[in-house]
Each structure stands twice: as C-alpha cells, then as structure tokens.
Amino acid sequence: MKAVTKAAGAAQDDPACSERLPLAARNGPVSMLVSRVARLHRIAAGKLLKGLGLYPGQEFLMMHLWDAGPVRQSELIKAVDLDPSTVTKMLQRLEQAGHVRRRPDPEDRRAVLVESTEASCGLLTEVQRSWGELEEQTLAGLTPDERIQLAHLLTRVEANLCTETADCPEVARREALG
Structure with missing residues (x-):
C-alpha cells in the first residue's frame, strides 16, 4: 500500500495531473489524461x-x-x-x-x-x-517545436501500445514504407 501512496503523491506533484484523479487511476495519471484527451478529441471530431x-x-x-x-x-x-x-x-x-x-x-x-x-x-x-x-x-497555444515534440512522443506511445497488442496495421504500414 505504501507504493500506491508514494505513486499517488508523485502524481499529485505533477502539474499535468489533476488532484481529482479517481483512486484507481492514481498509478496511471498519464493513461488517464490520454483517455480523457482521446474522448474529447473524438467528440470535437x-x-x-x-x-x-x-x-x-x-x-x-x-x-x-x-x-x-x-x-x-x-x-x-x-x-x-x-x-x-x-x-x-x-x-x-x-x-x-x-x-x-x-x-x-x-x-x-x-x-x-x-x-x-x-x-x-x-x-x-x-x-x-x-x-x-x-x-x-x-x-x-502550442509552439511549432512543442507540436513536433508532441507528435514524436505520441508516435512512441503508439508504438509501445502496438507492441503490447501485437496488432497495429498502421504501424506495420509505416515501417514498410520506411
């Protein structure tokens, strides 16, 4: 339980993480943000x-x-x-x-x-x-450099998730194109 408390405290210290995270999501603040952003992006689209x-x-x-x-x-x-x-x-x-x-x-x-x-x-x-x-x-509100950095980071996150699911036609297609 101590590790959970420590991780929850670290998440709350991060300005990108909301103090209103559900207890179950406190060990995954970035995952929670990604989920919320994906949902809002889909609504806007x-x-x-x-x-x-x-x-x-x-x-x-x-x-x-x-x-x-x-x-x-x-x-x-x-x-x-x-x-x-x-x-x-x-x-x-x-x-x-x-x-x-x-x-x-x-x-x-x-x-x-x-x-x-x-x-x-x-x-x-x-x-x-x-x-x-x-x-x-x-x-x-993001600078051109921040936009590039975000795109690179999201590409890495996508690759991580594709490795876990072993089923990413988009990544396989991009890799085939070089």
Missing part, C-alpha cells in the same frame, strides 16, 4: 464531421479508400481494424450518401470490392479542411 454528414470513424474508412483505391471489403475491415458489422453499417450509410460503391470482385465473385465515388471528391476536400480545423483546435 464528431462535431466537425456531423456538418459533413459523417459519423466518427467513417472518415478513416474514406481516407483509406481515397488512398488505396478499390479494395475488398474484407481488406478494408482489416485496414480500419473495426468489427465487420460496424464496417458494413458504415458502408451502407456511405453508399446511401453516394460516397462509396460496392460491387462484386471480378477476380472472385464471392468477394466485394469497395471504392470511393467521384461524388466523394468534394467530401475529401471537406474532410481535409475539417481535420485541419481539428488540428488547430487541438494544438492551440
């Missing part, structure tokens, strides 16, 4: 995306399609690392909005190819603009 007619997460699916071109739905599910039923629902909504098209794969009629439509080109521009707004909102 959701507000920006709502104006585009998108739900949070759909932009990642579209980003993949814009970059990769037509892909099998099974590959898309792996790339965005979401539950297949979630991706199917996202695709249904995006298809109804005219942003994606699904068709049988000519190489394997059992597989389905998914691709962005020409109509989604305008959406691409709006998503880029929204992500720029989100970036500025998120990093307001």
Whole structure:
C-alpha cells in the first residue's frame, strides 16, 4: 500500500495531473489524461464531421479508400481494424450518401470490392479542411517545436501500445514504407 501512496503523491506533484484523479487511476495519471484527451478529441471530431454528414470513424474508412483505391471489403475491415458489422453499417450509410460503391470482385465473385465515388471528391476536400480545423483546435497555444515534440512522443506511445497488442496495421504500414 505504501507504493500506491508514494505513486499517488508523485502524481499529485505533477502539474499535468489533476488532484481529482479517481483512486484507481492514481498509478496511471498519464493513461488517464490520454483517455480523457482521446474522448474529447473524438467528440470535437464528431462535431466537425456531423456538418459533413459523417459519423466518427467513417472518415478513416474514406481516407483509406481515397488512398488505396478499390479494395475488398474484407481488406478494408482489416485496414480500419473495426468489427465487420460496424464496417458494413458504415458502408451502407456511405453508399446511401453516394460516397462509396460496392460491387462484386471480378477476380472472385464471392468477394466485394469497395471504392470511393467521384461524388466523394468534394467530401475529401471537406474532410481535409475539417481535420485541419481539428488540428488547430487541438494544438492551440502550442509552439511549432512543442507540436513536433508532441507528435514524436505520441508516435512512441503508439508504438509501445502496438507492441503490447501485437496488432497495429498502421504501424506495420509505416515501417514498410520506411
């Protein structure tokens, strides 16, 4: 119990850590901050995306399609690392909005190819603009050097977590690109 008290005291000495941390989170003040920041970032992104007619997460699916071109739905599910039923629902909504098209794969009629439509080109521009707004909102008050430092630190944190989960398609893709 002494180690818990000592760690809790150290966390309270850190100005980045709130004194209002729940008892169970006092040994993980940075993890608590990361969780809170991720939640708030998702809420802010959701507000920006709502104006585009998108739900949070759909932009990642579209980003993949814009970059990769037509892909099998099974590959898309792996790339965005979401539950297949979630991706199917996202695709249904995006298809109804005219942003994606699904068709049988000519190489394997059992597989389905998914691709962005020409109509989604305008959406691409709006998503880029929204992500720029989100970036500025998120990093307001940070100097250019602090922004670079934060990006480096978050990349290291991401790599640590990917090592633990052994399942990070984004990191594997970046490493493959060099």
